[in-house]
Amino acid sequence: MFGRRANRRRRSEIRLPGERGGRRTRAKILLAGLLVGAGAAYALLQAPVLLDAVGGVAPSMGSGETPVEVEAALAPADAAPMRHPAIDLVRSASLGPDGRMRAVLPDGRTATLTLDFELQRKMERILRDYRVPWGSLVAVEPGTGRILALAEHSAKGVAETAGLSLRPIAPAASVFKIVTSAALLEAGVGSDQRICYHGGLRRIRPAMLEDSRRDSRCVTLAEALGKSANVPFAKLAQRHLAPLQLRDMAERFFFDRPIALEGVDVVPSPLQMPDDPFEFATTAAGFHQGVRLTPLHGALVAATVANDGNLAQPFLVEAIDGQQVTSLPPRHVLDPLMAQELGRMMEQTVTNGTARAAFLERRRPALPGIRVAGKTGSLFERNPFRDASWFVGYAPLEAPRIAVSAVIVNEEIWHIRAPYVAREALRSYLLGTSPYRP
Template structure:
């Protein structure tokens, strides 16, 4: 699919030591002329112009913009000494500070896994049949955060831990974090978000009001429609770099939130320069997550604002929940993510092929690098929407000739999970009688 003519590209880089030994070896074996980014780096990506408008800045980052290597906490991430977190909470909600690192599990507790091998095999088949250049899926139990399935696949060589390593940009998935911060800052779901432009590019000029050209939508529609300029404008007026860094820290950025081999913390670089800050808030910044972290983000919304660390070992009891956002804000986000599936950017994917037997909610992300031809898509969400039982995070990195994208993959993974785990739970109930 040819890119819109007005779209330019912007390049980012990922440190070579973030790739892992197997991928480094594979890349060294490539002939000259094959772009380094043609692996699973997903670097230099811009927002696709179809479901989510593209980004097209060609300038270099402004002086003073913070930077951090993949997996390391960005500067000041989570320092919220001047942020009155409790002020945004419900009367019975006390928000936590930055999420602490996970405690190490004992060797005895690691003896049994929480993962369902049969379900993983069926999800693996989705990835194989979809001929995904790079893909990963994580499924968790919504109530306990026990990891039910982890699947990875690559037609181009080793997947190199894509489910656990933050090698892909978060794209519009980060809008969930920004929307949470905006709700805490006093933005109401019914408030107008007025904007114009942004279909093929985003510039500083678009952050200014233009009554002759602006159209307004409720803030509640910003996430379902993934309205880039709308959320960038709101963030530039209602948030600060410090407040957004603190919000990111509460959502687990910069933290190794599970004791599992191969897990690398996600990173979020929130710049101080005003336009770069607005871009980052809209999902165009140097923010990288793993598929596991995508599942954690969805679980916070599903669980009314609390985070339960992912559990991989059956002998380990889940940690006590940590409140990330106020209950009322989580429920507002849940409505937005439900509309994403029913009438937003995931609507078409969830109507293709076999229907999911339950409702679902989630957030999409889509970024394309027109220089390398790589297209990254995300879906992080849960089902059923009204009473979540399962969390899903799906990541797909495609070339120009693609077969599946993340929203469809997530829907199918949820369908298989509901089908298989539901049957297993029914058998368990019969056996206990």
């Protein structure tokens, strides 16, 4: 009676207080977990999602930058279709027997476009197949301004799609750090200058701009750009720049200035530069909602750095009825040596910074042997929830052939973000690969 068998029988008959309820609770939790997992799996199956080794969404589909919270800033500028000759030309273009894209002008003449057919087709497909709520990819040739791709898509309908590439649908966010970096370099701040800080992932408070015992992290200006560290940029701008200096650099990069495309101005990227010292510092770090960016302009910002500090005027029509169209001369923005230094700083975004994971696939470089310079940006709003991600950049670093700008505005469930789209554009153009595996 008192042997091992009896002890086992007695233990099986004992019930601890609450044990039965605990088992029911665990069962409910398990069931809830299974339901959540099933919902996530269903969401992933709604688009041709690239999977990593363990079956989840690959890190390359996103971005390593912490998004900044904003208030009601991510909706497209308006829901009505935007009419611009460039948009009409892209939509009506067809492929000729010689592999060039052509469109008929309103006066009946035939325009030969600068678009790269394969790149344009692949980028339109990737945006469409992943059903992004709003998205655009613009690619240009840095030295000439030739537009290689002008792709856009909205899962919300055609009305909200037209002209996304030419509208400032989101704040520039941390992409504006490129402009701030250029102004700091011109003011004599070296890319290797170190600064220590604390906090500032999503918000910056005035106390963070003062040196403190809490400043446990130190970075160089180049590292701050690559990692998109907000407080270092705010600190450096407050100490080395004035609002007029930063505004001058931004205007040289064509913020708040119309960009002519096929003889018609594109909506400018608006620029608000506050005089208040704290507001100015946070604007320099990319926090101001009044500094917005069009995807076309984002590509031109990257192309300017790639082109030794010269902004080549963009154009889409290179010939009319076989006669070459004369392009406008480039505009000088930044000293060539400073532009080259800025490009090397931007490379850290891809090698060690916020886009590192996006430019790896299966832990290997997605563009082997090709050095890429870039800058990410990320922000979100809560009600309604929308998440915007940016990537602007160019490659190869030593002899740039293509500059890109991608913006993706997602809702709660997302499949891709801007760094992935930009990476696939670069890879498609430079290596001839397909954007994704079905």
